[in-house]
Amino acid sequence: MIGRASEIGAIASREVKKWYRSPILLFMTTIQPLLWMSLYGKAFNLTGLFRIPEDILKQLPPESTARFAAIANEILSRFFGASDIDFFSYIAVGMMGVILLFTSMSSGMSVAWDRRLGILNKLLVAPISRSSIILGKVISAIIRGVTQSLLVMLIGLALGMRLRVSGPVEFLIAVLSLALLGASLSSLIISVTIRLKSWEHHIAVSNLLNLPLMFTSSALYPVALMPEWLRTIAAINPLTHGIEVLREVLLLGTPFNSQTMLWHLSILIIFTSAATFLGIYLANVALRKM
Amino acid sequence: MNAIEAHGLRKVFGEIVAVDNISFAVEKGEIFGFLGPNGAGKTTTINMLTTLLKPTAGSARVWGYDIVDEPERVREVIGLAPQELTVDDELTGYENMMLHAALYHVPKEEARVRVKEILEFLELERFANKKVESYSGGMKKRLEIGCALIHEPKVLFLDEPTLGLDVQTRAAIWNYIRSLVREKGVTIFMTTHYMDEADNLCNRVAIIDYGRVKAIDTPSRLKSTIGGDLIELEVSEINGLTSEKLRTLPGVIDVVLDGERALVKVVRGEEVLPSVISILIRDGVSVRRVEMKKPSLEEVFLSLTGRKLRDENGAREEIARRSIAIRRARS
Ligand SMILES: Nc1ncnc2c1ncn2[C@@H]1O[C@H](COP(=O)(O)OP(=O)(O)O)[C@@H](O)[C@H]1O
Numbered sequence: 001m002i003g004r005a006s007e008i009g010a011i012a013s014r015e016v017k018k019w020y021r022s023p024i025l026l027f028m029t030t031i032q033p034l035l036w037m038s039l040y041g042k043a044f045n046l047t048g049l050f051r052i053p054e055d056i057l058k059q060l061p062p063e064s065t066a067r068f069a070a071i072a073n074e075i076l077s078r079f080f081g082a083s084d085i086d087f088f089s090y091i092a093v094g095m096m097g098v099i100l101l102f103t104s105m106s107s108g109m110s111v112a113w114d115r116r117l118g119i120l121n122k123l124l125v126a127p128i129s130r131s132s133i134i135l136g137k138v139i140s141a142i143i144r145g146v147t148q149s150l151l152v153m154l155i156g157l158a159l160g161m162r163l164r165v166s167g168p169v170e171f172l173i174a175v176l177s178l179a180l181l182g183a184s185l186s187s188l189i190i191s192v193t194i195r196l197k198s199w200e201h202h203i204a205v206s207n208l209l210n211l212p213l214m215f216t217s218s219a220l221y222p223v224a225l226m227p228e229w230l231r232t233i234a235a236i237n238p239l240t241h242g243i244e245v246l247r248e249v250l251l252l253g254t255p256f257n258s259q260t261m262l263w264h265l266s267i268l269i270i271f272t273s274a275a276t277f278l279g280i281y282l283a284n285v286a287l288r289k290m
Numbered sequence: 291m292n293a294i295e296a297h298g299l300r301k302v303f304g305e306i307v308a309v310d311n312i313s314f315a316v317e318k319g320e321i322f323g324f325l326g327p328n329g330a331g332k333t334t335t336i337n338m339l340t341t342l343l344k345p346t347a348g349s350a351r352v353w354g355y356d357i358v359d360e361p362e363r364v365r366e367v368i369g370l371a372p373q374e375l376t377v378d379d380e381l382t383g384y385e386n387m388m389l390h391a392a393l394y395h396v397p398k399e400e401a402r403v404r405v406k407e408i409l410e411f412l413e414l415e416r417f418a419n420k421k422v423e424s425y426s427g428g429m430k431k432r433l434e435i436g437c438a439l440i441h442e443p444k445v446l447f448l449d450e451p452t453l454g455l456d457v458q459t460r461a462a463i464w465n466y467i468r469s470l471v472r473e474k475g476v477t478i479f480m481t482t483h484y485m486d487e488a489d490n491l492c493n494r495v496a497i498i499d500y501g502r503v504k505a506i507d508t509p510s511r512l513k514s515t516i517g518g519d520l521i522e523l524e525v526s527e528i529n530g531l532t533s534e535k536l537r538t539l540p541g542v543i544d545v546v547l548d549g550e551r552a553l554v555k556v557v558r559g560e561e562v563l564p565s566v567i568s569i570l571i572r573d574g575v576s577v578r579r580v581e582m583k584k585p586s587l588e589e590v591f592l593s594l595t596g597r598k599l600r601d602e603n604g605a606r607e608e609i610a611r612r613s614i615a616i617r618r619a620r621s
């Protein structure tokens with residue numbers, strides 16, 4: 001048991017060391033979500049559409065503005081969860097989840113790199129469990145992703161992101177859901193890519209998965225705004241559930257015993273367990289057959 | 291018990307028969323080499339013996355453990371320094387070694403002691419805390435070998451240990467390998483396509499071509515199958531009587547006269563040469579120049595396969611491989 005833990009730790013720490021020693025990698029993977037946040041969150045101010053501009057406000061009689069405000073607030077609450085949400089904060093939290101997708105993708109890729117460079121062979125001749133190799137990668141994805149996600153949150157706060165958190169437990173739930181996202185997405189990606197021998201195939205697959213997974217989640221717009229078919233896809237996309245948990249506990253100040261939040265969290269946990277077992281199973285089969 | 295025993299090992303990739311019915315045994319404490327050109331099936335054989343590939347047919351035991359039925363046991367007693375460099379450029383030499391120690395469940399305290407000792411042995415201790423990307427090719431290869439030693443393996447597999455290195459670096463690595471066997475009693479299975487490497491380093495050599503073993507023996511006995519050494523003399527005229535005397539000398543196989551040149555084919559040149567010279571001097575023949583040529587494994591390979599060891603194809607493949615290594619080093 002201790003042996004297993006140290007194998008996994010050794011493999012994970014190799015990835016993590018390489019990551020934090022490479023400022024360029026750190027910068028590039030942080031700047032991308034920041035760009036999405038700033039461009040999309042600030043430029044397409046969706047929630048801003050429902051605010052009445054000052055000059056119009058002055059011309060209208062108070063009772064009609066009040067009625068309009070009530071309708072606008074109703075719409076905002078229905079789509080975004082609360083009426084006083086700004087779109088930038090909404091997108092920023094979405095991006096905190098999306099970062100886990102990006103880092104998971106690069107963890108999946110590192111399996112292909114290791115194979116290409118012969119490092120996978122070195123791991124396979126060592127007397128370690130095959131699943132340790134996969135779990136090492138998954139854990140490194142979690143460490144990298146969660147750290148970067150929290151880093152982006154800090155930058156977001158500096159740029160005007162507003163959080164409403166009920167307490168430390170709720171904040172820990174946010175961290176937990178980030179970790180679960182890392183585990184589920186990296187296992188999923190490793191399951192898909194473990195058999196691919198060539199680096200080029202890997203890039204093709206990751207391009208194929210990256211943006212669709214982001215756009216079919218609730219990262220950039222609320223599920224309630226989606227057409228029916230997209231809603232179905234969003235519902236089976238783990239990213240949606242992770243991001244919904246994050247929005248509940250970080251943006252809406254939902255307490256830890258909220259039904260909606262626990263519902264999303266449970267789905268995420270179930271999804272993570274399934275994906276991790278699948279990843280380990282497929283990796284065992286694939287690595288043994290070489 | 292032998293360190294390695296292989297019986298009818300075979301590996302087929304689709305249409306390609308990479309390894310074709312290979313059998314051999316490696317004794318404990320010996321340096322056993324596979325000598326053959328690129329594509330001969332050397333790496334494939336190593337991959338099967340190190341449990342990375344399942345044989346299509348045949349069986350093998352490493353340190354008594356079956357490679358198919360007991361791969362976990364095999365992995366515990368072997369070390370592998372693969373053909374490609376797999377040490378991590380972005381980590382230091384020390385970190386690379388500690389990573390391997392963890393993969394082989396060597397306790398931390400113990401690992402620190404061993405890493406220090408191995409780095410000293412490979413004369414890398416000065417560079418222990420430098421990132422591997424700053425290492426030379428020879429240093430990386432030494433570190434690669436060092437990583438494979440951390441768990442004190444019984445059998446060490448070295449796949450082309452000096453591929454692409456310069457002459458001095460190669461000689462230095464040969465010395466490390468020799469002292470490994472001497473000081474630590476490790477058994478070594480290595481591959482090479484350099485005939486001088488097989489000749490200088492290996493106790494026994496298997497000559498392999500197109501997946502088949504053509505011959506297995508000590509380098510000197512392999513070379514003696516070629517039919518001995520060649521003594522080349524530049525002399526004044528030799529008459530028939532003298533050449534007849536040479537021909538009947540024990541150890542002489544053949545004498546060819548070619549004007550002022552005489553070629554004497556003999557079994558053990560060192561022992562026959564003095565007698566040859568003394569006969570010539572006694573018969574009043576003046577000797578201007580003597581050269582003795584020993585057959586190399588190159589000639590052995592040629593006579594066994596009808597091909598040169600390093601033909602055009604092989605050379606091209608190596609260039610391609612090196613450029614991959616260079617690209618990797620840059621990225
Ligand atoms: N994974 C593989 N798939 C298909 N063919 C392979 C594979 N590995 C090796 N080969 C082929 O098997 C033959 C032997 O290769 P290899 O064992 O690498 O030779 P060597 O190490 O002696 O240069 C070559 O023709 C090579 O192309």
Ligand SMILES: [Mg+2]
Pocket residue numbers: 329332333334373449450
């Ligand atoms: Mg090879």
